Amino acid sequence: KQFHLGMFEIGRPLGKGKFGRVYLARERGSNFICALKVLYKAELQHGSGVEKQVRREIEIQSNLRHPNILKLYGHFHDSKRIFLILEFAGKGELYKHLRRENRFPEWKAAQYIAQMASALRYLHRKHVIHRDIKPENILMGIHGEIKISDFGWSVHAPNNRRATLCGTLDYLPPEMIKSGSNDNWYTEKVDLWSLGVLTYEFLVGEAPFEDTPVMTHKRIARADMTVPEWVSKEAKDLIKKLLVLDPDKRLPLEEVQNHPWIIKHCVKGERVSNREKAQGK
Numbered sequence: 001k002q003f004h005l006g007m008f009e010i011g012r013p014l015g016k017g018k019f020g021r022v023y024l025a026r027e028r029g030s031n032f033i034c035a036l037k038v039l040y041k042a043e044l045q046h047g048s049g050v051e052k053q054v055r056r057e058i059e060i061q062s063n064l065r066h067p068n069i070l071k072l073y074g075h076f077h078d079s080k081r082i083f084l085i086l087e088f089a090g091k092g093e094l095y096k097h098l099r100r101e102n103r104f105p106e107w108k109a110a111q112y113i114a115q116m117a118s119a120l121r122y123l124h125r126k127h128v129i130h131r132d133i134k135p136e137n138i139l140m141g142i143h144g145e146i147k148i149s150d151f152g153w154s155v156h157a158p159n160n161r162r163a164t165l166c167g168t169l170d171y172l173p174p175e176m177i178k179s180g181s182n183d184n185w186y187t188e189k190v191d192l193w194s195l196g197v198l199t200y201e202f203l204v205g206e207a208p209f210e211d212t213p214v215m216t217h218k219r220i221a222r223a224d225m226t227v228p229e230w231v232s233k234e235a236k237d238l239i240k241k242l243l244v245l246d247p248d249k250r251l252p253l254e255e256v257q258n259h260p261w262i263i264k265h266c267v268k269g270e271r272v273s274n275r276e277k278a279q280g281k
């Protein structure tokens with residue numbers, strides 16, 4: 001299917017991402033609502049890693065179909081811009097909700113982590129390592145379902161591109177921040193560590209190793225963090241089983257989905273979560 005700008009009615013700007021702006025849009029023929037992400041070629045520094053990275057990420061994202069992964073329906077470009085036709089997630093950025101609510105109640109955090117584990121299992125089955133799991137890269141649909149929306153994905157083993165540390169260190173696992181590891185070799189298990197950091201941040205409202213960059217680096221390398229005593233012991237158990245230095249000892253995604261904390265709050269355990277919701281937990 002060939003797409004071009006004239007096919008869309010452009011609505012309000014939704015916001016600005018790292019490399020471009022995002023607009024609400026409607027495809028004229030079908031009235032289909034989507035989000036149009038506009039990237040300026042000039043800003044992608046010709047021939048640098050970023051342009052190739054965008055192309056590769058379009059390639060990956062176009063072939064993914066999962067309810068908790070934001071769909072990329074297509075793309076097109078003109079002389080100055082690249083346009084990505086993306087699924088519209090009605091409730092916007094998850095981290096805005098997290099900051100507004102400070103932290104999520106356990107039933108809500110558990111349901112989000114269950115959805116993330118499902119999306120990551122799908123990605124890992126396709127040998128896609130996300131590498132950038134954090135609240136800023138997750139959007140929320142109108143029914144409260146979450147969608148991984150970032151493009152920074154790499155397939156299989158990572159290339160030697162140094163992880164651009166322009167963003168936060170908070171979510172990086174020990175094997176990615178360890179210097180001297182000559183080829184930066186890491187596996188899908190990096191996403192398990194980040195899932196542990198995400199679980200902690202959903203429940204506590206801040207990342208487990210949050211500190212000055214130097215201290216964060218040290219604390220990650222030693223998995224040096226403490227879970228507040230008011231976090232349930234089941235949740236603490238899951239966090240401790242994901243934030244493990246040895247990648248091979250981290251809890252596999254199948255076991256995350258069957259963890260008592262997840263089972264207790266997932267859809268099947270509707271009664272429990274409803275009761276907790278009622279108590280405003």
Ligand SMILES: COc1cccc(-c2nc(Nc3cc(C)[nH]n3)cc3ccccc23)c1
Pocket residue numbers: 014015016017022035037070086087088089090091092093139149
């Ligand atoms: C920096 O703030 C940004 C940046 C980009 C998008 C939003 C935003 N996005 C979406 N949905 C989206 C976005 C994409 C790519 N698909 N669905 C919804 C919103 C609702 C309220 C405010 C903001 C929103 C914010």
